[in-house]
Amino acid sequence: MQQCREADELVIDERSPLTQLLARDVSPQPDERRKAPSKSTFSHAVKKVLVRSGVVALARRMPAPEECATILRYHSVSASANYCSPTIAVSPELFERQMSFLARNYIVFPLGELLTRFARRELPKGSVAITFDDGYLDNATEALPILARYGLTATFFVTSDSVLGKGGFWVGWLYRAVATASDAHLSKACQALTGTTTTGASRDACFAALATLVDNARCSVRQNYFSELERLFPAMPPMELPSDFMMTVDDLRELHQAGMTIGAHTATHRVLAGLERRVVYDELSRSKADLEAALDNAVDHLAYPNGHVSNNVDEAAINVAGELGYVSAGTSRRGILTKSSSYLDLPRQGVNEMLGFEGFVFKLEEARFSRLLQR
Secondary structure, eight states: OOOEEEEEESOOTTSSSSHTTTOOOOOOOOOOOSSSHHHHHHHHHHHHHHHHHHHHHHHSOOOSSOOOOOOEEEEEEEEEEEOOOGEEEEOOOHHHHHHHHHHHHHHEEEEHHHHHHHHHOOOOEEEEEEEEEEEEHHHIEEEEEHHHTOOOOOOEEOOOHHTTTSSSSSSHOOOOOOOOHHHHHHHHHHHHHHHSOTTTTTHHHHHHHHHHHHHHHTTTHHHHHHHHHHHHOOSSOOOOOOOOBOOOEEEEEEEEHOOOOOEEEESSSOOOTTOOHHHHHHHHHHHHHHHHHHSOOOOOOEOOOOOSSSSOHHHHHHHHHTTTTOEEEEOOOOOOOTTOOOOBBBOEEEEGGGHHHHHHHHHHHHHHHHHHHHO
16 A cells, blocks of 8 residues: 655745735736626627527537437525635526526436436437536525425535535535634735735635645645634634535435435545545545445445646546446546446536526537537
8 A cells, every 4th residue: 555655734836826826816906897898708708698699599409419418516595605615606597597598498318317327329410417516505405496496406416424424525625714714814824834825816726725735735734724724714614524514414315205316425525536535435435435335225325526736537546436336426626428438437517607698508519519510
């Protein structure tokens, strides 16, 4: 077994790109808003025109050159929440509009049924599966009633320790700590951990810098970061306590009884790429076993956590998932399900508020529309 060679103490490398992250404010400054539109802004504008002109609807009616399906990836259904980044949230209003559109124009299957039909080549055109990652409470309070209203099903990949009362959800804990801290307190915390101040940086940039440290930490260094974060943000509850913004086992049972699928998202939301095999095995096996015991039902599907890293899963982790009997495992890699897709390395299409309604409609036909342009 490979030994962990990392030191136990926290080490700051001032030459690392991480320490330069806080120097960049990802939020547009007042004078920047008057400059030429960004590439992203132009892309959104083009998609809006294509959707409103009916061109994307035309692409939707075209026969696909090969059997394919889209797996959507959500996280939080909330507006202005202080426990998650806007980059992973969709407001309840936009989510309802999206679900209404799906119910009218697509065939939404439970993930397991979609994959079974795909393997048998029995999947109708316009097939979609809806998935959620992490296990936020708003999935039960906001998303479930909307899904039920339109007769849709979804798969909820949950971080097992956080929803079964074994500890808090560190990602949401950290985001709330950064969002609610005073400017002076936040600057002190970032200085202590990253070696740079928060001058000119947005709070989202501060969160990203601190989360990057944790996501890239190995062995006891990761736990040391947690201890240091608790010390630097004393107003926050201990991380070992359950988070009030996460679902509980009762919420999971309610989802299950409503016809939803519960899947695993590791035990503690660890990025699996590069970890020792025994750690990967523990994260995936414990999550599966604990959820199955709590729900008295098989947990066959998995989603790999996505952190602030270049790769969130590797071949070794994929192999462990297969050994443990997972039928499928979703990634955060953008793309659609095709005959070349591996069920343990599934691409999914991420959805957030910034995508907007037109961006969502375009994303559903992104692959087919790209073929239309090639004709």
